[in-house]
Structure formats: structure tokens, C-alpha cells
Amino acid sequence: MSPVFTPPAQPQAGCDLCTNPGGLLLWSEGDWRAVRVEDAAHPAFYRVICNRHVREFSDLSGVQRSRCMDLVCAIEQVLIAQLNPTKINLAAFGNMVPHLHWHVMARFDWDDHFPNPIWGARTREPAQPAAERLAVGLDVLDAAVLQALANA
Amino acid sequence: MSPVFTPPAQPQAGCDLCTNPGGLLLWSEGDWRAVRVEDAAHPAFYRVICNRHVREFSDLSGVQRSRCMDLVCAIEQVLIAQLNPTKINLAAFGNMVPHLHWHVMARFDWDDHFPNPIWGARTREPAQPAAERLAVGLDVLDAAVLQALANA
Numbered sequence: 001m002s003p004v005f006t007p008p009a010q011p012q013a014g015c016d017l018c019t020n021p022g023g024l025l026l027w028s029e030g031d032w033r034a035v036r037v038e039d040a041a042h043p044a045f046y047r048v049i050c051n052r053h054v055r056e057f058s059d060l061s062g063v064q065r066s067r068c069m070d071l072v073c074a075i076e077q078v079l080i081a082q083l084n085p086t087k088i089n090l091a092a093f094g095n096m097v098p099h100l101h102w103h104v105m106a107r108f109d110w111d112d113h114f115p116n117p118i119w120g121a122r123t124r125e126p127a128q129p130a131a132e133r134l135a136v137g138l139d140v141l142d143a144a145v146l147q148a149l150a151n152a
Numbered sequence: 153m154s155p156v157f158t159p160p161a162q163p164q165a166g167c168d169l170c171t172n173p174g175g176l177l178l179w180s181e182g183d184w185r186a187v188r189v190e191d192a193a194h195p196a197f198y199r200v201i202c203n204r205h206v207r208e209f210s211d212l213s214g215v216q217r218s219r220c221m222d223l224v225c226a227i228e229q230v231l232i233a234q235l236n237p238t239k240i241n242l243a244a245f246g247n248m249v250p251h252l253h254w255h256v257m258a259r260f261d262w263d264d265h266f267p268n269p270i271w272g273a274r275t276r277e278p279a280q281p282a283a284e285r286l287a288v289g290l291d292v293l294d295a296a297v298l299q300a301l302a303n304a
Contacts, residue, residue, distance in 0.1 A: 056240050057221075058228045065225065066218050073217065076210045087250055088208050091243035095259060095267035098239055107247060115247035120271040
């Protein structure tokens with residue numbers, strides 16, 4: 001059963017992540033939700049997003065930060081186990097949408113930006129669609145992520 | 153008294169962060185060190201670097217991850233308190249140097265890449281050097297970071 005996005009009780013006016021799930025919603029519990037970003041060039045790309053409007057990571061308590069990073073880590077471990085990526089990339093920017101969200105993505109030495117961050121310059125034109133090169137399909141990956149989050 | 157960089161007991165051959173401090177070394181204790189990155193366009197830019205050769209964030213135990221993020225957070229809080237930045241950016245990539253290191257930087261709506269990540273496209277030619285626009289000098293900022301890390 002897919003979760004349904006519920007806007008926060010106290011949304012920030014005009015905040016995209018107070019209004020929209022921020023990707024394909026996979027899981028939501030308490031203060032956190034996880035989505036998959038539909039990015040054809042980087043298909044193994046998830047986000048952990050705060051369900052409240054929190055601006056900076058340090059606005060969280062230590063306990064809340066640990067919970068947040070446990071979720072980030074759970075996704076990271078699934079990506080490593082399922083895909084054997086060249087590297088995991090983690091980032092929390094929020095320059096465009098200052099509502100705490102962590103990008104968690106598997107990177108491959110064949111992907112179109114490697115070794116640059118995906119926000120950097122493109123380095124190649126891949127020969128085939130990225131999703132076809134993953135060791136498992138996105139449905140399998142999503143299911144493994146969901147299971148890991150449920151146990152985190 | 154400035155700390156002295158000590159390579160790990162079991163360095164990874166060819167790893168830049170097993171060989172070099174990775175910036176201006178400010179603080180080192182146990183598994184972690186903190187450096188300031190000398191970047192003229194983004195002067196309020198620090199890194200928290202593992203003193204051992206660890207590849208991915210999830211290679212750490214939960215206790216080690218908490219310690220790591222407490223240090224990241226301590227720097228973030230100093231940057232916010234001292235500089236009132238537009239946003240804090242946090243990232244752990246390691247595509248070039250797969251040795252765990254967290255980038256912690258203050259971003260400003262006037263900086264040369266904002267709102268892009270600093271790895272993205274440049275958005276403007278700033279009118280004056282970035283360091284001159286900071287509310288405090290880098291010596292004051294470094295001292296505040298050092299104090300925060302000592303208390304973290």
C-alpha cells in the first residue's frame with residue numbers, strides 16, 4: 001500500500017516540500033519520509049525529507065539527527081548491497097528549497113557526470129539508458145529500500 | 153598550538169586524504185580531523201575528515217556516525233551564528249577521493265554559484281572578494297570553529 005503525502009500541520013508558505021512529496025513517495029513515518037527521484041540519468045537516487053518545515057540540519061536535536069542519518073544510512077546500505085556502485089553521494093543543500101532534505105544516490109563510473117557531483121559538468125554521453133545498467137530493476141530497489149526503512 | 157597531520161596507521165595506497173591533511177588543519181582528535189578549505193570564492197568552507205581510511209558513511213557504526221555528524225553540526229552552528237549565511241550546504245561525495253570527508257560550507261545569495269551547489273554552474277561575477285563580505289574574519293571564524301569542536 002503506497003503512503004499518501006500529508007502536508008505538515010504548520011507549513012511554510014511557498015515551500016515546495018511543504019506542498020509536494022518531492023519525488024515518488026515510498027515511505028513516511030513520523031518526522032520523515034523517503035522518496036525516489038525520477039532522474040533518468042541517475043535512477044538510483046532517493047531523498048530523505050523532513051515532514052516538518054525544518055531549515056538546517058542543526059535545527060534538529062541530536063536524537064532527531066541520529067534518526068535522520070539512520071534513514072540515510074539504511075538507503076545507502078541498500079544501494080551498496082543491491083547495485084555495487086562506484087560511490088555513494090550524500091548531500092543536503094536546500095539553496096532552492098530550504099526545507100531539510102538529504103539526497104542519497106548511487107554513482108557509477110559510467111554515469112553521465114562521474115566523477116563530478118550530478119550538479120556539476122556532464123562528463124560523457126552514456127551508450128545506453130542508465131536504468132538498464134543497474135543490477136536490479138527500480139521496483140526491486142524500491143522494495144528493498146522500503147524494507148530497510150521499515151526496519152531502521 | 154596548531155595540530156600536526158599524522159597519516160593513519162593503515163593508509164590506503166594512493167589515497168590523498170591518507171597522505172595529506174586535505175586543507176588547513178585546525179583540529180584533530182581520535183578518528184576525526186577538521187580543516188578549512190582555502191577557496192577564495194567560498195571562504196567559509198570546512199571539512200570533517202575521517203582520520204582512518206573509511207570509504208562510505210555507512211561503514212561507520214551508529215556511534216561513530218553520531219560523532220561525525222556532531223562535529224559537522226558544531227561547525228554548521230558556528231557558521232550560522234557568526235555569518236548568518238543564506239544556507240548551509242553539507243555533502244559527502246568522495247568520487248575523486250573515496251575517503252570519508254564531509255564538506256560543510258556557508259552559502260550566500262551573493263556568492264558566485266548561488267543558488268547552485270559550488271560544484272555546479274557559476275551564476276555571477278562577485279563585485280568584491282568573498283572573504284571581505286563575511287561578517288567576521290577567517291581568523292575569528294577558525295577560532296570559533298576550533299572552540300566548538302573542542303566542546304563537541
